[in-house]
Amino acid sequence: MTFVQLIDCKTSRFDEMNRLMDTWAEQTKGKRAATHNVIGKDRSDATHFIEIVEFPSYEEAMRNSNLPETDKIFREMVALCDEMPTFTDLEVVRDEQMYAANIRRFYETLATEGELPPLNSLMAENYHDHDPANEQDTIGLDAMRREIDMWRGGFDFSFAVDDQIAQGDRVCTRWTWSGTHKGDFLGIPPTGRQVTMTGSTIFRCNEDGKIAEGWWQYDRLGLMSQLGALDELET
Numbered sequence: 001m002t003f004v005q006l007i008d009c010k011t012s013r014f015d016e017m018n019r020l021m022d023t024w025a026e027q028t029k030g031k032r033a034a035t036h037n038v039i040g041k042d043r044s045d046a047t048h049f050i051e052i053v054e055f056p057s058y059e060e061a062m063r064n065s066n067l068p069e070t071d072k073i074f075r076e077m078v079a080l081c082d083e084m085p086t087f088t089d090l091e092v093v094r095d096e097q098m099y100a101a102n103i104r105r106f107y108e109t110l111a112t113e114g115e116l117p118p119l120n121s122l123m124a125e126n127y128h129d130h131d132p133a134n135e136q137d138t139i140g141l142d143a144m145r146r147e148i149d150m151w152r153g154g155f156d157f158s159f160a161v162d163d164q165i166a167q168g169d170r171v172c173t174r175w176t177w178s179g180t181h182k183g184d185f186l187g188i189p190p191t192g193r194q195v196t197m198t199g200s201t202i203f204r205c206n207e208d209g210k211i212a213e214g215w216w217q218y219d220r221l222g223l224m225s226q227l228g229a230l231d232e233l234e235t
Contacts, residue, residue, distance in 0.1 A: 002092035002209075003058040007051040009077075009085035014041075014049060017080045024073040031067055033060035047082060058091070096166040099205040103171050106203075106211060107159040110148060119145065124212045131216045154185030155195075162198075174200045177218070181227060188227050195226040 011017055025032075035054050042048035055061040064070060078084065092098075106122050119141060129138035129147070138147050151157070157179030165172045177197045183190050199218025206212045224230055 002095060002098060003055045003061050004090040004092055005053045005055070005061060006088040006090065007053065007085055008088070009049055009051075010045075010047045010082040011049065011080050012047050012082060013080045014047075017049075017077060020073060020076055020080065024069060027069045027073075028064075028067055031069070033064045054092075058089070061089075093207050095209065096168070096171075098209045099169065099171050099203075100164055100166045102205070102209045103173060103203055103211065104161060104164070107161060107173070107175065110152075111158040113156075116145065116148060116152060122211060124206055124210045127211060128213045129216070130214065133216075133220050150185075154181065154183045154188075154190075155179035156182050169205050170202055171205065172200060172202045174198075185227070186229075188224075188229055191227060193226060193228075195223055197223045 033055050035056060036052075037054070038052045040050050040052070042050070053061075055064065102122055106119075109117055109119065109122065123141055123144065125141050126139070127141050127144055129144055131138065131147075134147075138144050157177055160176045160178070161173055162176055163174040175198070177199065179195055179197075181188075181191045181193045181195060197219050199216065201217070202215045203211045204213040221230075
């Protein structure tokens with residue numbers, strides 16, 4: 001689970017502290033685990049600063065703290081402060097930006113060449129999928145893998161994310177899917193045709209960012225037409 005640390009300090013020597021942080025970043029390049037760092041200044045007190053540091057997990061944050069470079073910089077930082085800084089440790093329970101990023105990774109993973117990578121880091125074990133093209137909802141990660149494998153067996157494909165909106169624990173993505181029909185799909189033998197399809201999906205995410213539920217809408221009829229499955233009906 002994503003971990004955030006707030007460092008609250010007062011200093012009249014911020015320029016020196018800023019240079020110190022640059023030195024630490026250079027010395028720990030390739031070692032530090034922090035994924036995001038923001039420093040804010042109090043509008044009502046020019047000596048009051050709050051640093052927000054994000055890590056992939058608490059364990060990664062502790063590994064970062066145990067670096068010898070971090071210990072040295074901390075002692076030098078304390079010397080530049082007007083008083084002892086305080087630290088607040090936070091487990092992230094909601095991060096809309098993380099949800100959207102994980103869902104982009106999901107679309108990229110679906111189109112991975114070769115064997116489908118594990119989905120455990122992206123989807124919940126009890127994932128619930130709503131697809132109007134299916135007679136029944138797909139429930140469970142194993143069942144979802146089988147659904148994905150059906151599409152991957154029929155096509156080499158990729159997704160282009162056209163638009164994405166996150167609100168609360170839900171992310172809506174408008175996408176364009178492009179593929180080459182390489183294998184049997186719903187009883188249609190491979191045609192080698194280049195096909196495209198547009199659609200949108202709303203995903204609900206858990207607190208840890210994993211996808212827990214999905215609602216799909218896409219132009220499956222248009223896809224079947226491109227595959228020639230509707231030709232006999234039109235004649």
